[in-house]
Amino acid sequence: MKIIDTHTHFPGHAFGMKPKKGAQLREEFKAEGFHGAWIMTTDGLLSDPARHNNLLYEGVRNDLDFFTPFCTVNPHDGAARAVKELERCAGLLSMKGLKLHSWLQSFSLSHPAVEPILRRASELGLPVLLHDGTPPYSTPLQIASVAERVPGTTVILGHSWLDDLWEDAILAANRHRNIFLCLCSLSAGAIREIIRRVPPERLLFGSDSGFGPGLGKAAIAKIRGAGASARTRKLIFSGNAMRLLKNESGK
């Protein structure tokens, strides 16, 4: 079954990671069992988004048949500057999505720049994957409140709120049709409940790969062990990712 990981990280220097070239990372991800990966900067979430958007693009530009790069912007730069960087990434760098990380980037979802950034992402056809699961700035209902104001934007909860508030993630996804849940780094029991209670068309596979070996295989095993039908597994592993990017390959 085709597997596209929608939540991976391009290793830089943060969190004890070591920089890798795209080709090497591609081989590692293939060994995990992936056929493609949405990939996001890590260091760029901590400083200088534009520089790290460039580094990500340079790192994977020869492997765009495997990697789908997502850019990042920082709301603290202000809406105008952040939107300008978003437009640059979508145009010049052919980035296919936006990653925001309200914990590492230290902004509230109610920051005035967030809504215009998300609106522009929608106009550019970019899904937005947000880190969630770390209070106080990234709870499901905080993200849902923004998603409600930008119903045309695809909003992905990058971790389905990890473990403490996955019940809230279910509520958010069932209330707002533009919210998707990425089943990344959750415990297996929570994944099983989410699959049971959320429409399968709104679930994505993710593993946080890039942080270390084995994460992909473990994440795949959690989905396979969740008791989902073959159709649901297919949607989670690749079908929904391909649909969101509106092309056949999902890459």
Next chain:
Amino acid sequence: MKGSVNFPIIDSAVRFRSGGGAFKVMEWLKEAKTWGIVHSVAAPPDEFVAVYNERGNELMAGVVKRYPRRFSGLAVANPWYGKKAVTLLRKAFDAGLSGLYLHPGRQGFHLTESIVNPLVRVCLEYGKPVYSYTGTPVCCMPFQLAELARRFPRVSFVLGHFAWSDFCGYDVIPACKQAPNIYIETSCATGGMVRAALDALGPERILFGSGYPRSLPEHEFEKIRPLKLPDDVLRRYFTENAKRLWQVPL
């Protein structure tokens, strides 16, 4: 790891699911058999943890009495019940339960609040460990457990679920260095974090837990396999540390 270790596996993190006012014991026994878990340290479901403490302890004592070689049972007593909670806990230990299970998020208190002290004193008196669910801000974070553990250095504490998810990669190991009487139960966290704990704290302070039903045994075994831990470490992790801590009759 099933089939690849030749010593008994003790699971230090099982919560029974509830149904019809009772525990779904057989459901877990079937799962345990599948994965070769010979002994489980079990706690009651949420409603018994938060409110129906006495009934939860009675049911748990019944399980342990019926399956003494398969289960050690944890007692529940919500600190907000005050003296009644102390009485409940003594009664539960007298009935054969093996430790105190705290879930600050469900029971509505902070680990640093003094209302929990009388219950820990009972554990000290009986020589029983305290297992706490950890990882949920603002009530059960690693340094809060360390603070409690430093307050009671002769009581053993178990940091449940490795404080997954927000704190496991950062606070757990420094917190455990503050208080040598803390054990880490490793369910939910990644294999890499187990490795980091072993490197930082040694093999004596980690406990295998399936985290059922929050996590599942399959995943918890699979994350350990790539670590390629030597047999003496695996034996401590899967068997010896838990056997000693919970006084498991194996």
